[in-house]
Amino acid sequence: MHYFQQREKMTISLDNLTNPAEFPMWFLDECKEMPTKDYAPLQTKEPAEGSNKYLIPVGDTLGEKDRLGALEAVYNGATISWLKDQKLPESGNFLDIGCAQGGLTTLFAQNFPQFKYVAIDNKEAQIAKAREITKESGEELVDWEVCDVDDMSPLFEKYPDRFSVVFSRLTLTHHKDPAKAIRNILEMVRPGGVVIIHERSLRTKYMTPKLKALESWGKMVVVQHRLQGSHKDTTERVFTQLARSDKVASVKLKYLSFPMESEQQKSLFRRGVEQGVAILPTLGIPNLMQKIGYEDGQTWVEEIRAIEEDPSIKCYVKDFACIAARVK
Numbered sequence: 165m166h167y168f169q170q171r172e173k174m175t176i177s178l179d180n181l182t183n184p185a186e187f188p189m190w191f192l193d194e195c196k197e198m199p200t201k202d203y204a205p206l207q208t209k210e211p212a213e214g215s216n217k218y219l220i221p222v223g224d225t226l227g228e229k230d231r232l233g234a235l236e237a238v239y240n241g242a243t244i245s246w247l248k249d250q251k252l253p254e255s256g257n258f259l260d261i262g263c264a265q266g267g268l269t270t271l272f273a274q275n276f277p278q279f280k281y282v283a284i285d286n287k288e289a290q291i292a293k294a295r296e297i298t299k300e301s302g303e304e305l306v307d308w309e310v311c312d313v314d315d316m317s318p319l320f321e322k323y324p325d326r327f328s329v330v331f332s333r334l335t336l337t338h339h340k341d342p343a344k345a346i347r348n349i350l351e352m353v354r355p356g357g358v359v360i361i362h363e364r365s366l367r368t369k370y371m372t373p374k375l376k377a378l379e380s381w382g383k384m385v386v387v388q389h390r391l392q393g394s395h396k397d398t399t400e401r402v403f404t405q406l407a408r409s410d411k412v413a414s415v416k417l418k419y420l421s422f423p424m425e426s427e428q429q430k431s432l433f434r435r436g437v438e439q440g441v442a443i444l445p446t447l448g449i450p451n452l453m454q455k456i457g458y459e460d461g462q463t464w465v466e467e468i469r470a471i472e473e474d475p476s477i478k479c480y481v482k483d484f485a486c487i488a489a490r491v492k
């Protein structure tokens with residue numbers, strides 16, 4: 165106890181991300197209460213027009229671009245370094261599924277130039293934005309395509325050699341049937357290729373000292389799963405499907421924990437709350453905001469902004485899952 169209390173005063177550096185001895189006391193306490201359940205679907209009386217049941221939408225708005233920027237600031241470092249640790253194939257096509265506005269795909273193209281990049285998203289607005297951004301910067305390194313993970317057959321025609329690497333991050337978490345998505349993904353991989361998935365799992369948790377505004381943020385994420393019919397145990401479903409497939413030679417799962425240190429990283433919470441506050445009242449579910457914890461959305465936004473701006477409040481992503489499967 166005493167040991168960890170002393171440790172709490174230490175600065176957490178990015179070099180020892182996974183060393184539990186460096187985490188503060190409240191973080192270790194929270195770990196004892198990791199969630200273990202899936203959630204029942206939630207029906208809206210009147211689905212909000214255009215929201216596509218995303219409480220945290222993914223359209224072509226400035227706010228959304230900033231939220232995706234914050235998401236990338238949280239996860240990109242861990243993703244790139246984990247890919248560098250994998251024995252990736254030496255050449256071929258690389259497919260990024262659910263690329264949004266292309267920030268991570270472009271980073272891959274810069275870090276792993278041995279591949280030819282194809283990136284898909286099922287939202288036209290996202291792909292249009294990705295094309296626009298890369299055209300402006302002159303970095304036209306990627307073939308951007310509007311395509312759904314549920315039907316990737318158009319890619320077969322264009323890429324008959326299929327893909328040496330198929331990657332997806334924080335996309336299957338929005339899918340009703342991640343196991344089906346994995347069966348489709350395995351069709352896209354050439355022999356000797358790899359599938360890499362980064363997802364939330366039953367173990368994943370956003371860790372903060374107990375603060376109401378952030379606990380409510382966690383509740384909103386659960387509401388989003390319930391509206392979409394998606395699952396908190398996406399990683400477990402993906403891993404099981406890969407491990408059972410006779411197409412897969414080996415599969416490994418590693419959990420990463422890392423701090424959200426900067427104001428930009430912490431802004432991920434506030435940006436999500438701002439979008440949620442705009443959409444929650446339109447869903448036609450009585451007292452939904454109150455159930456999440458606030459009578460008044462503006463108070464929630466203000467409280468969460470205060471957390472973002474207070475450097476003494478540290479946040480962590482606990483046990484974000486990385487899966488790599490090698491195909492026969």
Ligand SMILES: C[S@@+](CC[C@H](N)C(=O)[O-])C[C@H]1O[C@@H](n2cnc3c(N)ncnc32)[C@H](O)[C@@H]1O
Binds near residue numbers: 268287313
């Ligand atoms: C949270 S964003 C993740 C963006 C990016 N992969 C990252 O990690 O930075 C999820 C993206 O997946 C896309 N998406 C959701 N369901 C999809 C599906 N069935 N097929 C293809 N893309 C999908 C969404 O449109 C959205 O752009």
